[in-house]
Amino acid sequence: NAGVTQTPKFRVLKTGQSMTLLCAQDMNHEYMYWYRQDPGMGLRLIHYSVGEGTTAKGEVPDGYNVSRLKKQNFLLGLESAAPSQTSVYFCASSFGQPQPQHFGDGTRLSIL
Amino acid sequence: AQRVTQPEKLLSVFKGAPVELKCNYSYSGSPELFWYVQYSRQRLQLLLRHISRESIKGFTADLNKGETSFHLKKPFAQEEDSAMYYCALTPGGLTGGGNKLTFGTGTQLKVEL
Structure with a gap:
């Protein structure tokens, strides 16, 4: 039982490039989330x-798009990467409200 | 809007000393509160939640609605407790809000020998 799996673990992009981060969960959770973690700002x-x-915007949605075509997968896309998107990205999932969220290992993304 | 405040970025204690990590929140309804821990280069993991009233790894946290606080406490710090601790809030009950968590900015606990 892998829980929440994120790929890739590390990536370096150039400004303007696009990429997709993949999150997969094997716990049959209904809810899934994408967070970014920055120093001094929490998640x-x-x-x-x-x-x-279904998808919905969170606190900082600008510059990102998501898709949930399958229950177990949640994709995060950056269409045109910017240096301000350099961060550690975490995916999480939960059964629903108000159950705890389960997190992946994170993806460290650097944009030059 | 809900908000979680962790006033200390860094808390340094000696091994065996008591630990208290502060968390204050603002929310108009009845919240569900959690503490998550992130050890060095590991994923966030749930430490405890207020409704379970459990003691995990010697940590406890009591919800004080009057002071809107959910401080994390441990009587005797251990070296392995060194980690980043996040307090988080989600609206209680079935509010249809997607079970979204609002996190504090985190407190780095350093336990020195």
Whole structure:
């Protein structure tokens, strides 16, 4: 039982490049989330999903898009990467409200 | 809007000393509160939640609605407790809000020998 798996673990991009971060969970959770973690700012919610085929904006959604085509996967896309998006990205999932969230190992993304 | 405040960025204590990590929140309804811990280069993991009233790894936290606080305490710090600790809040009950967590900015606990 892997829990929440994020790929890739590390990535370096150039400004303007695009990429997709993949999150997969094997716990049959309905809810999934993408956060970014920056020094001194804690974790901030980017987008989330309350079920297959649904997405919603979080606190800092600008510059990101998401898709939840399958229940177990939640993709985070950067269409045109900017240096301000250099961060550690965490995916999480939960059964629903108000259950604890389970986190992945994170993706360290650097944009030059 | 909900908000979580952790006033200390860094807390340094000696091994065997008591630990208290402060967390204050603002929310108009009845919140669900959690403490998450992140050990060096590991994923965030749930430490405890207020409704379970458990003691995990010797840590406890009591929800004080009057002071809107959820401080994390441990009577005797151990070296392995060194980590980043995050307090987090989600609206209680079935509010349809997506179970979104609002995190504090975190407190780095350093236990010195």
